[in-house]
Amino acid sequence: MSVRKDVHFATQLIEEDFGLAARKVFEVVSRRENLTLDDIARSVSFTKRRCGLILYTLLKHGCTTARHIGYRQRAQRIVTYSIDLNQTMCRRRYPRYLIFTKFKYSHQHFLIILSVILHGAMSRDEILFVANNGRRNRGAVKLDVVDNTAFLAAFDELVNAGLLQQAPGVKSDSILPHDAQLHHTDQISEGTQVPTIWRVCPCTFDDSLYTVITPEIPMQMDKLVGVRAIRRSSRRKHVEAVIRARLGVQALRIYRMLGQTQLEQKQVADLSMVPVKDTRDILYKLLKFGYVQMQEIARTNDHAPSRTNYLWRVDCTVVDAVVKRELTQTLTNIHLRLLSQLQLHCRMIQPSDSRHCRKEEVSRDVLDILELGALRLDELLLVFNYAVER
Structure with missing residues (x-):
């Protein structure tokens, strides 16, 4: 699903x-x-x-x-x-990448990232050509050697920062003039050489964006290791907030306890000071949502329930994937609702009668709420992005 x-x-x-x-x-x-x-x-x-x-x-x-x-x-x-x-x-986050590049780096860096986002993976010469051509189209004069050197330095800086990564396996589409156009087929000659091409690296961009949207990160922590450590801590806080809002304080207490060690049901009830009946219900609700896992340890080969120990534990990687999936589903639902509201809003603004003004205002308010919710969910997904891979 x-x-x-x-x-x-x-x-x-x-x-x-x-x-x-x-x-x-x-x-x-x-x-x-x-x-x-x-x-x-x-x-x-x-x-x-x-x-x-x-x-x-x-x-x-x-x-x-x-x-x-x-x-x-x-x-x-x-x-x-x-x-x-x-x-x-990651394409929905491209505007954030452009804003981050524009304010953190120079205008040359912004044009390079914009060219890669608009045209896809390209070689270095093609990226510089498109970026220079875009600058001339905006009214700039012909680039001199100094400007070309600035673009080369900006490209090298983006590569060293990890914002551009190599994408082997894609051929150049010959954006440069006087080059032969490549026709794409499912047959590639064995001796064909694939040039080195570059595209944006969402992983590094997301790490950089997370340092921007999280003001409590100090300047000395602006390193990849520190950002990942703080991101893990933020994921724990968000997961605990979701469990508390969905299942209550007792479920959060049990979840924190199982995150430290594996326990049986009676041990969980004793240590969390929750009745055994309520503990059983909470554990199975947590298991239903995927926040905890149960492991069977049979003392005999017949796996009889009376001779089997059931240990409860928390796997942070699995929980991160579950919460990320729920956030993605919520963002998808908001996106669908936003599209339907946009269509409804377009139909409402066509009549010029004053009785439609109130409906138009209501539709505009709903659109603002949905857009704000989508932006906040996208920021929250930055915390859970690449949680499973790392």
Whole structure:
């Protein structure tokens, strides 16, 4: 259920950024992974060329991944495609990345990150060309050697800071002039060399954003290790707040106790000073939501309940994944509600009659509440992002 929610939310992001055709291709790849270009083209009823261009665009932006699984005639390899859910979900945070780069670094850094976000993964020369071209389109004169050196220094600084990372496996689409256009197919010659290309690193950006939205982090803690330690502490606080609001103070007391050691039900009741009957109900409610785990230790081979010990414990990694999944589901529901309210708001503002003014004000208030809730949930997801991988 959670995976379907995440895929549904990612599909909406793809449609907003790339259009309906890209959504159809992304849905086909998400339903069944390791599909070739021919399989995807038959499923979406597109031409092979159009489907290949869409896949290539998604591949450049990190929404899909390509994998070589075998060979055909003339030493040509077969390429299959899968979705990259984590990279796709990070697209909703791209405006935050741009604001962070603009205020922390110079204008050259901002143009480089903007170019990579808009055009996807590119080589260094292509990134500098697009950034310089965008600066000229904004009314600047032709760049001199000093400006070009500033862009090179900005690019190196972003790479050293980890905000740009290498993305091997994607070919350049030749944005530079007088280069041959690359036609994307599911067959790649064996001797073809893949150039080094770069794309934004959501992991480093999220760590940097977390230091911005958390004012209690001191300046000397502005390091990756310190940020991760504080993030773990923040996750514990948020998880405990969720358990207290959902199940009460006694459940929070039991959860904290099980986070230190494994205990049986009677031991939990004695140490937490909660009646045995209430302890049993609370433990099974915590187990239902995924906040605690139960381990069976059988004293005999028949696994009889009377001769089996049941130990209760807390796995922080599992709990972080559960809370992150719940936050993602809530954000998906808010996103769906926001889209429906936007459509309703557009229908309300069309009539010019004064009796529709009150409905328009109510719709605008609901939109503001939903947008604010989405922003706060996105900030909270920064705390739980990459919790399982780390």
